[in-house]
Amino acid sequence: MEKKFQFVEIDEQASEHIAAPHYSYWKSVFRTFFKSKLAIAMLILATIIFSIAMIQPLFSNYDPLNSPNILDFSLRFNPPNSQNWFGTDNVGNSLFDAVWAGTRTSILISFISTAINLTLGIAVGAFWGYSKKFDKVMLEIYNVVANVPFLLVVTMMLYVIGYGFWKLIFALTITGWFGIAYFIRTQVMIIRDREYNLVSRCLGTPTSRMITRNILPYLTSVIVTLLSREIPVIISTESVLSFLGIGLTAATPSLGRMISQYTSFINAYPYLFWIPVSILASVSISFYIVGQTFADASDPKTHM
Amino acid sequence: MEREVILSVRDLEVSFPKGKGRFIAVRDANFDIYKGETFALVGESGSGKTTIGRSIIRINPTSKGKIIFEGKVINEKLSAEEDRQVIKNIQMIFQDPATSLNERATIDYIISEGLVNFKMFKSQEERKAKVVKSLAEVGLLQEHVTRYPHEFSGGQRQRIGIARAMIMEPKLIIADEPISALDVSIRAQVLNLMKTLQEEKGLTYLFIAHDLSVVRFISDRIAVIHLGRIVELANTADLFLHPLHPYTRSLLSAVPMPDPISEKAKELMVYTENLHDYSVHQPSFVEIAPGHFVWANEPELEQYRELLK
The missing domain is CATH 3.40.50.300 (P-loop containing nucleotide triphosphate hydrolases)
Structure with a gap:
């Protein structure tokens, strides 16, 4: 009779083997991100706007104080055409040059301010959430700062120190990081006492490494969310300030100032108003959607 | 040793x-x-x-x-x-x-x-x-x-x-x-x-x-x-x-037995602190036998010594 059963060797190690392919955090983040078609479209839009805004003004040499065509009446209020893609304004300047110069200023201000706010906010917030003594002091300071409206602080600062590109950035960042730091503090406090952090304490891990290896990696998604919210917020704050006529000097091109100038032409020459507004909206929306999708993708719960 | x-x-x-x-x-x-x-x-x-x-x-x-x-x-x-x-x-x-x-x-x-x-x-x-x-x-x-x-x-x-x-x-x-x-x-x-x-x-x-x-x-x-x-x-x-202390005994009595008949016949001991009367004699942690410590007062110790015999 044929032997139907036979003995086999047991390989203890075989049951330990993990068959799944290697997991890589950042690879999974990008894979999840590129699943969203809207995000890809917005990323392309953001890249195009960003590149044009950074490169075009270098060639156009647009200067809001200088109107070389002011005497040529035929160049005033030209609607968008093949020569001037976005048309011309009341002093014969090309709106195309003006818009990109303004966008460049807005993007630069928002990127620099966000970078400063986020760096300071995360650094202070991480330590704030970790140290109970520091928390007591910082909470009192925060309560004072948080109860003064942000726009009031910025406006007052600008009246005191004057207008200008770097002065505006200073005004936007002097208290701007506090909110971020407070938010990070709360997040750190939630994670701080989890069991794996007790383990690290039992292994003698110093606090600095606890923050960088045990806490901050868990906050990637939260930080990217903050980033994607902060950039549009700063862009619109800058526009509001320029619209109100504070913040930047007349020599700095700015979308907000442009919109405020062209508001009077909203009925007669609507393109003068709507083109800068839609560029401003596209910048905010595309950066926001890209950031939000990236924040979702950087949450490992979405990787499965 | x-x-x-x-x-x-x-x-x-x-x-x-x-x-x-x-x-x-x-x-x-x-x-x-x-x-x-x-x-x-x-x-x-x-x-x-x-x-x-x-x-x-x-x-x-x-x-x-x-x-x-x-x-x-x-x-x-x-x-x-x-x-x-x-x-x-x-x-x-x-x-x-x-x-x-x-x-x-x-x-x-x-x-x-x-x-x-x-x-x-x-x-x-x-x-x-x-x-x-x-x-x-x-x-x-x-x-x-x-x-x-x-x-x-x-x-x-x-x-x-x-x-x-x-x-x-x-x-x-x-x-x-x-x-x-x-x-x-x-x-x-x-x-x-x-x-x-x-x-x-x-x-x-x-x-x-x-x-x-x-x-x-x-x-x-x-x-x-x-x-x-x-x-x-x-x-x-x-x-x-x-097991001497009533709490230990109640713990041991609660261990499940893998035999349905004896499991049914098992008597559970319920422990409450009322079992002890510490109003007169204060309890302490006493070595009642070599290496065997129990938290008890004098009358209880007498009782436990009886048990150990």
């Missing part, structure tokens, strides 16, 4: 702030742990057994008493060098493998965390070799070093936790219910692993558990703790043969 004491706990009290006052979680804890043995702390949920373990590893601050490790008091402010020595020599295996591993770090980082903190290697090659060796000791594979904790099963994760503690080459390991979060089918695997490692490395365990059958299997001596107080301490055999 004189045995070397590795850890002594004297009159330990641990309390936590509760409202305006304090809640005393552990009181008058006294015991010695000898080198190379497995000492078990058993008690119900909330009895303070984990608190004792955590105050030995200095996560929970103590409010009274002394914890002496190798002749040095460790529950006070230590110099940086002493602190390092204590951290290196006392390690802990945590209860829940699901929460005790850093999900955003690779196994390589998790296991070598202690090595990095103490610079216990000369080159990166030596560190890697140590990690692989320590993984092999707990039955895991070299290929696991680049993996993340979420890719492992509960039993594997607990073994990672064991490897992480073992790589420090500690003298004392506090195992805080190391198998209670595991599936029944792999409990034996982890327990046997712990026993093997103890024999190979001459480790001392403080084993915290609520499962008496497990404790009977692994430990040499057992302390029974009830509402923050150690009520009885004895060798495993003595405790199971001659």
